[in-house]
Amino acid sequence: MATEWATRAGIGQSEALGERPGKLGWVYLLGGSGLAILGISRRSIPGIALAAAGGYLAFEGIQDLRGSEKVRSMPLHFEKTVTINRPVEEVYAFFRRLEDYPKFMTHLKSVEPLWTDRYRWNARGPFGFTMSWEGQIIDDLKNEAIVWSSIPGAGMQHTGQVRFRKAPGNRGTEVTVRLDYQPLLGKAGSVLRSLFGFGPEQRLLEDLRRAKQLLEAGEIPTTIGQPSGRRGLRGVAQQILYREQPLERRKRPA
């Protein structure tokens, strides 16, 4: 099904494979080396992690410059399902408002409606850059499915589908989200993300969890901003370990 939508969106197979050997290699190599040096100079636990990540990036850069297969972007897809204790109509209406997605998808800065069914997506990229692309809703079946896709030629190739189904008994609605996209830094990017924070699959699950929390409880539970004793180096390292520190810029949910 994913390839169906990809074809409709005009993303050809070769485009999907992302043929740009060598172009980003220098960026990876220089950026990665810089990160590694920065990390080593920090002389701390997060610094070691930074150095390791930088080293890996530099390695991928070298591979890319040698024209290795490894860094060729391959389309990745993730699918997660969650059951939300609200009626289908309410859940569909919630997901139909794409401009509200940043409330529960923390990697998105904003989603601006341009004209009917056309949106500009602005995401937080690596190293603080904003990634931006235009997307179009290409299918909209009320209370059943919403499908969107990025415009061909945009920097970012991406399709997403949300499917809705009434859950058994009176448990509400089963929501399945499937994302197909080229990871921002190639395979290295998704591995990096797994090192530092969540892999894309876990991220999607957390996004859905937040959507469920918004729909059911009306707010997203948080402990960011609560008091504590002095954390010290150990406490901060533990916070990073349990993903409570903004190493990946964990935003306070709106």
Place this chain on the structure above:
Amino acid sequence: MKALCWYGKDDVRVENVPDPKILNPRDAIVRITRTAICGSDLHLLDGFIPTMESGDILGHEFMGIVEEVGRGVTNLKRGDRVVVPFTIACGKCFFCERELWSLCDNSNPNAWLAEKMYGYSCSGLFGYSHMMGGYAGGQAQYARVPFADVGPIKIPEGLTDEQVLFLSDIFPTGYMAAENCNIHPGDVVAIWGAGPVGQFAIRSAYVLGAERVICIDRIPERLELARTAGADILDYYEVDDVIEELKHRTGGRGPDSCIDAVGMEAHGLSLGFLYDEVKTRLMMETDRPNVLRQAIQACRKGGTVSIPGVYGGMLDKMPFGAAMNKGLTFRMGQTHMMRYMKPLLELVQQGRIDPTEVITHRVPLEDAPRMYRVFRDKQEECIKVVLDPWAEAIAA
């Protein structure tokens, strides 16, 4: 404000920390008037609980006066006296709607962490590990209470703080343990553990119609308190075989239900305990289920084993053959607090149960670090410690 913070195994300190703030619309800020140390806090002191962070504020049994409410809270106002349950629940998910409050889907900001260990996440808790939400706790002068329109209950005039404080945890926990036994007239209930939860379980079992309650422990003052509540006491240091003794005291039938009010840091004299002790010190086992084994072995055929005692990880060597073939029912879980708080408040108002009976120590918050050890080591005949966050420290 002052707060009791955790810094590692055997290291808790009272420190000056920032005051809590409203973070979400359904929050409230409570100025804490009384709080207590729980048996499960001792697992934190002993370093048994993973996913703690240096600097965490502990404490999950607290009450006080509402200071401030978020714009999403309409049932509480500044000045209300409330008792706050230790579990946090949203009120709107599948589990909350079915009164399974401690299984709330939406109150754990670190749900992913709990899922790694348990498959699914339970509700957030105050003052505990980050797998359970990492919420700042109530052994402090103020606390931020999420979903304040669901949890806290208002206390009417005419009751002292001490009379109602334990509605925050141990009274409903003991009551749910007894309720889970499915007590019928004529039933004999055996309770391992005469700590505060066990004490409330004894009293609750009688309220629920038990014929007789047998309480097993070894600490004299705790057994005595159990006796004053009407329990038959069993000192396991005095008998050769607890299971045989229970059989003997129940006409050869065995107790109809067994409550494990001890949990993962059980002690004992048996080979089983020795096995657990060695393995946990070697970090090859996470919990010591010595009492649970006894409960399974002692329970009559077709009976119920009720488990309020906290377990965290994996157990070794459970007599599951005995459990299966005897057709035992197991009922367990963190307390579904909101189900019980109002009915138990009524029991207190009617004078049927006096929660203050378990209090042995009343100290300022500053003395809490010392009291943690007194409580753990059962010194000074300690049964339950109540803390006053606003009293001046007793001069050292």
